Amino acid sequence: MAAIDRLFASVFLSLVLVAVPAAAAQRVVPQSQAQIKLSFAPVVRETAPAVVNIYAQRTVQQPVSPMFDDPFFKRFFGDAFGGGITRERRQQSLGSGVIVDPHGLIVTNRHVINGADAIRVVLGDRRELDAKVMLSDERTDLAVLKVDDGGKPLPYLQTSPSDELQVGDLVLAIGNPFGVGQTVTSGIVSALARTGIGASDYRSFIQTDAAINPGNSGGALVSLDGKLVGINSAIYTKTGGSVGIGFAIPSEMVDTVIQAALHGGQIERPWIGFHSQEVTSELARGFGLDAPRGVLVTDVYPGSPPANAGLKRGDVIEAMDGREVDDPEALAFRVATRPIGSRAEFEILRDGHQLTLRWPMEKAPENPPRHETVLSGRHPLAGTKVVNLSPAVAEELGIRKWHGVALIAIARNSPARRYGFEPGDVLISVNGQRIESVDGLDRLLSNQDRWSLVISRNGEQRRLEIVG
Template sequence: MRRFLKPLIWPVISGVLLAIVLLDQFPQLLGTQAPQAPDRQPLLQQPAPGPEEAGEIASSLKSTAVSRPPPELLEAAPLSRQSGPASYAEAVDKAAPAVVNIYSSRVVEREQHPLMSDPFFRQFFGDEMPSRQRMLSSLGSGVIVSEEGYVLTNHHVIRGADQIQVALRDGRETLAKVIGTDPESDLAVLKIDLDDLPIITLVDSESAEVGDVSLAIGNPFGVGQTVTMGIISATGRNQLGLSAYEDFIQTDAAINPGNSGGALINAEGALVGINTAIFSRSGGSQGIGFAIPANVAREILDELVRHGRVIRGWLGLEVQEITSDLAASFGLNAAQGVVVASVLPESPAQRAGVQQGDVLLSINGKPILDPRVAMADIADVEPDTTLPVKLMRNGETLQVEIEVGERPVPLER
């Protein structure tokens, strides 16, 4: 028997070993499947699970995952900013026709040698005496704001002019008449008599915000109408020494000599301000320009058209800002109010008994924190109005009543 089985042992052993190897390499022969290798495709190309699948995945993991508090995430609010246009041509087309070039000229006396006034030397020249007069011309810009032909510009553009010529974008030219000027705000109103005038739209300049797109339109250096772009850099700029009443819009749109009186418009082509001045060490644009807000220009326009002048309230005081040292010397707890530096003769303040050295604390119940703001508030008061004024004199608090007068028109400089 053993003799018959012995030849079969090695084939059986070999068959068992072969079966073990095959089952190890091909387990599906037993009817089960081994785990598959993960997909090798890039993660970004795999579709995200839907809501139902995500719920199932979360449920399956809930039993095995360790419970932890969710992290506190700083979430940004969705952006609501409207994207700007790729071009501002539409805004320029709307506003530019109403922006004009202004050419003003005046005759001035030429400086001559003193000998020219001596009759002995004059007889040698006879009728060929050199003329003592010469013509000065200047250029600027303006904005047509009404169908009646009223044009807003700067006072310094037409100061002392004997003749003012206005040139429109469509090629028409005409002489302009001065309706009124206001040196203290550096604004002037002209009038031209032409038909079918383009008119600019004024916007509430209080709505202008830092970062808004601004376009400056004018006639820089007399090269012709030019448009530059920037943003509104600041609002409410004052204490620049440019005029008595300052509330400027600052822009980095390039403004150069000749832009004065031109338009500062927004991205929709509406007038935001009247370009007035630049801050420059070289005389050219350095990205700091100033414009009079449209709201101020509208008020000045109405006053000049109605009265030919701007009517402002006036007390007849010259004041000085209180510093910390002055406040301590006057016995004040804080540096508020203003010190009366002088009282003009026959002024409303003098008639009310205000004296030099008094400290004005409040006007009409409003505390005085800034002399310029206080002066602007008084200017807004209609003349003949009685204002209660609280002041301090020699450590004693007093209350006086001042009847507001009309601010005198300043002399031309």
């Protein structure tokens, strides 16, 4: 720790010198050994052993010859010509992971190990261990693995709240880019709570300019006090290489997934209970704000915790638990990192007045029951799996509606696929009759020769006129 203290002292001295006005600044010879050997080596020495390489093997099916899948040959010879003939091939993907517990708990990205038949973890001392998956969560793109080293404690990293980071802070990215071996890069925090990236459902990322390349996925983003502040997850690039824009999943979400893995492997997420949108410049002027900020509540589910606490349509949520929120994705991230049963505090702007509301974090209710059904018969939706919408199902599917019938799967050669229906569509009405549940839907669709269907897709309503 003394080495780290000297490092901070030398960094502080350097910053002080930079802050001196140009007229007064002078070039000076380094005055101490610490200044001469300014280095991140002490931090790397403490943290790098906890970052591991992950090799995931999976079996994939590939055509024996691309010619067999050529539409020209299929047209004349059909599948008998050899279409559909495949052979198994072993495919290996490479990534990184971080040991977060001395007993062998490892966090990585889900896409690193997804679909793997076997997972091998290579430790910093080059030992290889088999790993099993304790939790794999698609919505956060995080996974938790477990390795057994015979009871011997492993080096690990403690997490530190990413909320304590500031733009401009120095950070280190540790991983195994391109499979060349463990590599350390440095950079600064370029932005916080960066949303709209699309790498996971909870899009609130730490952006850094530390070089991150393929193979870094699942590696550690480390602060200069040797704590884990994020899991490197994605890069912004058109070439496949680093261009100085990398994204890491904040440690708050990592902690949530770790706790779920330690307590049964099931993630229970709090329910937001309302819909919202970003406050635009035009809306900000209407609310009397000096600049756009917060999120505008557009709908509140009756009987939900926010509704019971007094939240109303038209309220502007400016902060949660003392942290500003600037868009619905940032708010969803804040809610998702709170444990079930805790109470959150929201700062609200209503009719020009500030107020504070508090409500408990609860699971989304599954009411009505989903009643999963596969539709059959002679109609456009034959071969489609549908469910009753409820707040719980809407949360799972990322649908901005709480009622109706949702399409969750469509058979490959079904009429629904030919007509362009997609999983996630919500059926609103059939021939002018509003659809409230899956009960009787087959009967309503059958024995018709024309169908006028209204669906909701990505928040927009569409009408389809189909003649049988």
